Amino acid sequence: xxxxxxxxxxxxxxxxxxxxxxxxxxxxxxxxxxxxxxxxxxxxxxxxxxxxxxxxxxxxxxxxxxxxxxxxxxxxxxxxxxxxxxxxxxxxxxxxxxxxxxxxxxxxxxxxxxxxxxxxxxxxxxxxxxxxxxxxxxxxxxxxxxxxxxxxxxxxxxxxxxxxxxxxxxxxxxxxxxxxxxxxxxxxxxxxxxxxxxxxxxxxxxxxxxxxxxxxxxxxxxxxxxxxxxxxxxxxxxxxxxxxxxxxxxxxxxxxxxxxxxxxxxxxxxxxxxxxxxxxxxxxxxxxxxxxxxxxxxxxxxxxxxxxxxxxxxxxxxxxxxxxxxxxxxxxxxxxxx
Amino acid sequence: xxxxxxxxxxxxxxxxxxxxxxxxxxxxxxxxxxxxxxxxxxxxxxxxxxxxxxxxxxxxxxxxxxxxxxxxxxxxxxxxxxxxxxxxxxxxxxxxxxxxxxxxxxxxxxxxxxxxxxxxxxxxxxxxxxxxxxxxxxxxxxxxxxxxxxxxxxxxxxxxxxxxxxxxxxxxxxxxxxxxxxxxxxxxxxxxxxxxxxxxxxxxxxxxxxxxxxxxxxxxxxxxxxxxxxxxxxxxxxxxxxxxxxxxxxxxxxxxxxxxxxxxxxxxxxxxxxxxxxxxxxxxxxxxxxxxxxxxxxxxxxxxxxxxxxxxxxxxxxxxxxxxxxxxxxxxxxxxxx
Numbered sequence: 089x090x091x092x093x094x095x096x097x098x099x100x101x102x103x104x105x106x107x108x109x110x111x112x113x114x115x116x117x118x119x120x121x122x123x124x125x126x127x128x129x130x131x132x133x134x135x136x137x138x139x140x141x142x143x144x145x146x147x148x149x150x151x152x153x154x155x156x157x158x159x160x161x162x163x164x165x166x167x168x169x170x171x172x173x174x175x176x177x178x179x180x181x182x183x184x185x186x187x188x189x190x191x192x193x194x195x196x197x198x199x200x201x202x203x204x205x206x207x208x209x210x211x212x213x214x215x216x217x218x219x220x221x222x223x224x225x226x227x228x229x230x231x232x233x234x235x236x237x238x239x240x241x242x243x244x245x246x247x248x249x250x251x252x253x254x255x256x257x258x259x260x261x262x263x264x265x266x267x268x269x270x271x272x273x274x275x276x277x278x279x280x281x282x283x284x285x286x287x288x289x290x291x292x293x294x295x296x297x298x299x300x301x302x303x304x305x306x307x308x309x310x311x312x313x314x315x316x317x318x319x320x321x322x323x324x325x326x327x328x329x330x331x332x333x334x335x336x337x338x339x340x341x342x343x344x345x346x347x348x349x350x351x352x353x354x355x356x357x358x359x360x361x362x363x364x365x366x367x368x369x370x371x372x373x374x375x376x377x378x379x380x381x382x383x384x385x386x387x388x389x390x391x392x393x394x395x396x397x398x399x400x401x402x403x404x405x406x407x408x409x410x411x412x413x414x415x416x417x418x419x420x421x422x423x424x425x426x
Numbered sequence: 427x428x429x430x431x432x433x434x435x436x437x438x439x440x441x442x443x444x445x446x447x448x449x450x451x452x453x454x455x456x457x458x459x460x461x462x463x464x465x466x467x468x469x470x471x472x473x474x475x476x477x478x479x480x481x482x483x484x485x486x487x488x489x490x491x492x493x494x495x496x497x498x499x500x501x502x503x504x505x506x507x508x509x510x511x512x513x514x515x516x517x518x519x520x521x522x523x524x525x526x527x528x529x530x531x532x533x534x535x536x537x538x539x540x541x542x543x544x545x546x547x548x549x550x551x552x553x554x555x556x557x558x559x560x561x562x563x564x565x566x567x568x569x570x571x572x573x574x575x576x577x578x579x580x581x582x583x584x585x586x587x588x589x590x591x592x593x594x595x596x597x598x599x600x601x602x603x604x605x606x607x608x609x610x611x612x613x614x615x616x617x618x619x620x621x622x623x624x625x626x627x628x629x630x631x632x633x634x635x636x637x638x639x640x641x642x643x644x645x646x647x648x649x650x651x652x653x654x655x656x657x658x659x660x661x662x663x664x665x666x667x668x669x670x671x672x673x674x675x676x677x678x679x680x681x682x683x684x685x686x687x688x689x690x691x692x693x694x695x696x697x698x699x700x701x702x703x704x705x706x707x708x709x710x711x712x713x714x715x716x717x718x719x720x721x722x723x724x725x726x727x728x729x730x731x732x733x734x735x736x737x738x739x740x741x742x743x744x745x746x747x748x749x750x751x752x753x754x755x756x757x758x759x760x761x762x763x764x
Contacts, residue, residue, distance in 0.1 A: 181656050182680045187704050190680035192656075245706070318519050318530075333697060342520045342528035342710075352697030359671060359693030359709075363686065366525050368583070368708035371701045372680075 091202025092407040095142045097135030100408045105144065108199070108206035113159040114177075116210030118151035118169060122226045123200050124398065125410040125422045126173075126234065127260050128351060133411050136353075145407075146201030147173035148234040150226060153214075160210045167216040170229050170384055171207055172237065172376035173197050178212025188212070188377035201407050203426045215380045221388060227395025227423055228387040231265060235421070236383060236394040237376030238349050239265030239326070243273050244379075245347030245370040246322035250274030253315055256296070257336050258326030259287040261397040261421040262349060264294055266324040268392050271295030275322070279314065281307060281335070287420065290396060304331065311339040319344060325371070328352050342366040349374060398423040429540025430745040433480045435473030438746045443482065446537070446544035451497040452515075454548030456489035456507060460564045461538050462736065463748040463760045464572065465598050466689060471749050474691075483745075484539030485511035486572040488564060491552075498548045505554040508567050508722055509545055510575065510714035511535050516550025526550070526715035539745050541764045553718045559726060565733025565761055566725040569603060573759070574721060574732040575714030576687045577603030577664070581611050583685030583708040584660035588612030593649055594634070595674050596664030597625040599735040599759040600687060602632055604662040606730050609633030613660070617652065619645060619673070625758065628734060642669065649677040657682060663709070668693050680704040687712060736761040 089107050094100045108117050123146055131137040132145075153167045163169055176183050176191035183191050195208040207213060221229065228236075239262050248254050254270040256263050259282035270278045271294065279298040280291035288299045302310045312319055319341035325332055328350025336346045337357070348371035362369065386392045400419035402410050403426075410422030429443045446455050461484055469475040470483075491505045501507055514521050514529035521529050533546045545551060559567065566574075577600050586592050592608040594601050597620035608616045609632065617636040618629035626637045640648045650657055657679035663670055666688025674684045675695070686709035700707065724730045738757035740748050741764075748760030 181654055185679065185681045187681040190702075190704050316519055341523065343523045343525040348697075348701065352701050355697030357695040357697060357700070359686075359690030359695060362695070362707070363690050363709045364528075364711070366528050366708070366710040366713075368706060369700070370704070370706035371697075372704040373702070375704075 089203040090405070091199065092145045093142050094132055094139055094145050096139055097133060100133065100145065100411050102405045102407055105202065108204050110155055110157045111206065112208065113157040114209055114211055115157045116160055116163060116207045116214060117154045118149065118205050118207060119154050120149055120200070120203055120205055120426050121151045121168065122230050123404065123424045124148050124230060125407070125414055125424070127262070127414070129411065130415055133415060144199040144202060146199065147197040148230060149197070149200040149205055150229045150233060151205065154204065156210060162211050163214045163216045168220045169214040169216050170233050170380060171213045173234050174373055174376070175207060175209035175213040176377050177209050178377060183212065186378045187375050189373040189375045201404065201424060203404070213377060215384060217384060217388065225387060227398045228393055229384065230423070231394035231397055232380065232383040232387055233376065235261040235397060236265040236268065237379050238262045238374040240269040240379050240383060241374035242266045242324035242326060242347040242349045243269035245345070246324050247345045248273040248275050248322045251276045252321040253277040253279070254322045254324060255279045255281065255311055255320040255339050256324045256326060257281050257332050258350060259284060259291060260326065263326035264290055264397050265394050266326050267291050267294040267296050268394055270324065272386070272392065279311065279320065303335065307335055308338045315341065318342065322347070326350050328355070330355050333357065337362065337365060337367055340365070340367045347371065397421045401425065427541040428743070429537065430483045431480050432470055432477055432483050434477055435471060438471065438483060438749050440743045440745055443540065446542050448493055448495045449544065450546065451495040452547055452549055453495045454498055454501060454545045454552060455492045456487065456543050456545060457492050458487055458489045458538070458541055458543055458764050459506065460488060460568050461742065461762045462486050462568060463745070463752055463762070465600070465752070467749065468753055471753060482537040482540060484537065485535040486568060487535070487538040487543055488567045488571060489543065492542065494548060500549050501552045501554045506558045507552040507554050508571050508718060509551045511572050512711055512714070513545065513547035513551040514715050515547050516715060521550065524716050525713050527711040527713045539742065539762060541742070551715060553722060555722060555726065563725060565736045566731055567722065568761070569732035569735060570718065570721040570725055571714060573599040573735060574603040574606065575717050576600045576712040578607040578717050578721060579712030580604045580662035580664060580685040580687040581607035583683070584662050585683040586611040586613050586660045589614045590659040591615040591617070591653055592660045592662060593617045593619065593658040593677050594662045594664060595619050595670050596688060597622060597629060598664065601664035602628055602735050603732050604664050605629050605632040605634050606732055608662065610724070610730065617649065617658065641673065645673055646676045653679065656680065660685070664688050666690050666693070671695070675700070675703060675705055678703070678705045685709065735759045739763065
């Protein structure tokens with residue numbers, strides 16, 4: 089089969105690779121329906137994460153079960169399945185507590201920009217749809233497996249409640265999905281922080297009631313001004329930089345909550361500032377598995393369409409162009425079709 | 427009247443001071459029934475917080491209303507009242523959200539080791555008991571105004587739930603009250619971290635089911651060992667140092683919560699570690715006012731007796747000895763009687 093391999097910053101190639109096989113009785117192998125490029129894939133592409141040796145890429149996938157190991161009974165060949173970037177047995181203590189992305193047997197996916205993919209912990213990771221969904225739903229279900237699940241967790245961790253005010257920091261695919269999540273969870277006012285016209289438009293389409301273009305101190309002041317001087321009930325941090333975390337913490341009202349889902353790069357939170365702010369803080373890789381059945385329903389019922397975050401569709405063999413388009417911000421997120 | 431004044435590290439004097447007066451229509455003046463020395467009072471005593479000029483001390487009090495300003499209708503002269511170290515109007519947006527210790531009109535108390543005290547925001551701060559309680563209840567009610575209210579907030583912020591496992595880091599008066607709070611909120615297993623025999627004894631009396639004497643990495647390993655390898659549901663951080671915060675964060679299970687009520691001194695939380703831990707974190711000065719009616723009931727009904735944290739009683743004029751005894755760890759907490 090063929091799949092994407094990164095050799096060095098800016099050098100992703102579509103190459104012939106060994107076909108994935110069942111290695112453990114808990115594995116499944118799927119034939120990829122659609123996959124995509126993630127914002128986090130740009131870290132090695134840009135050389136900000138080191139690439140010591142060539143390796144496959146990609147952690148987002150939906151597809152058709154090809155083969156299952158002897159211990160996998162939850163899905164069977166031919167079924168259409170949705171998974172997650174973090175695999176989980178869905179039985180350990182952390183999984184039972186709803187944090188499947190911290191499963192004691194977790195393996196992160198990393199070979200999904202390919203025609204076939206081996207899925208460890210398939211029994212606890214994959215959720216099959218009742219029927220094979222029409223192709224028009226595939227982008228939405230692919231989003232559910234990562235960016236939509238992550239946006240949902242941001243809203244969950246930030247404890248977005250009906251009637252509340254939510255701020256979304258970050259207008260990438262996750263931030264845009266976080267707007268959907270805030271809306272679905274009943275936020276009355278959803279303030280998206282964005283400077284890009286096309287993303288503002290999609291944020292509004294997804295449920296944002298207000299757009300704030302200011303950043304840093306000005307952005308914080310603007311949010312305070314819009315929230316009776318105290319800050320928002322919930323802030324969804326979807327970037328992962330020091331600046332975005334400050335923006336999030338200082339835009340939250342005393343007693344409010346920040347859910348942070350951007351992987352923090354060189355972020356330190358000052359204990360005393362956090363203390364006097366009374367802000368609650370929770371982050372992490374999203375426990376997508378917890379949300380899958382619900383989010384799959386919302387997509388298949390047409391209630392939400394997070395697939396709209398894909399504004400570029402390419403054949404899988406042009407995967408490198410997907411990275412390039414996202415790096416140059418010509419695309420929010422690139423869908424790849426094998 | 428007379429009261430405590432700090433002049434320099436180690437130099438607290440009992441002096442004649444101006445009688446407090448109503449300055450604003452929202453003030454009350456109370457005659458102190460009992461007051462005490464707080465662990466945080468030891469910071470200037472030890473010279474760790476600077477004392478640039480001599481000033482009164484103390485922020486814990488219960489007493490009898492002497493006089494009220496024209497806008498104070500909730501309490502009247504002669505009533506026995508319980509307050510909080512942070513005054514609040516109990517009407518602003520932050521108060522309505524339950525974070526009265528972040529009241530937009532907040533003033534921190536700082537003159538309470540004295541015979542009479544002016545209470546700003548008296549209407550929203552003071553809660554009167556139905557009758558004047560017997561003297562045996564005064565220590566418990568005094569605890570409620572600060573250390574018990576703070577321990578309760580630690581349990582609240584750490585989301586202690588019935589049947590859960592809670593760890594308390596810190597065996598000072600707040601930590602000991604946090605054990606009471608964890609028990610009252612239904613924790614099934616309460617692990618107190620303490621190396622002092624007399625404090626261990628009180629912790630057990632208050633409801634601790636286990637004592638852990640190890641600290642640092644060993645303490646974390648011990649907690650993990652006791653919690654199926656994953657950590658506790660809730661950890662109540664009642665110290666405020668870098669080490670205690672690490673202890674707390676690393677003893678919490680993925681998806682669990684840390685409530686931190688020790689004022690952080692030079693504490694920085696690593697964003698990436700917090701992210702991958704999935705731990706929720708909330709701290710701050712306790713919104714004691716939110717809990718007052720409930721905690722007063724628990725004390726007066728005899729359900730809890732947080733007054734036991736006072737293991738030294740002194741006449742107010744010997745206030746300096748109270749500081750000294752606590753500094754030398756001869757006392758957990760010193761009660762002062764005018």
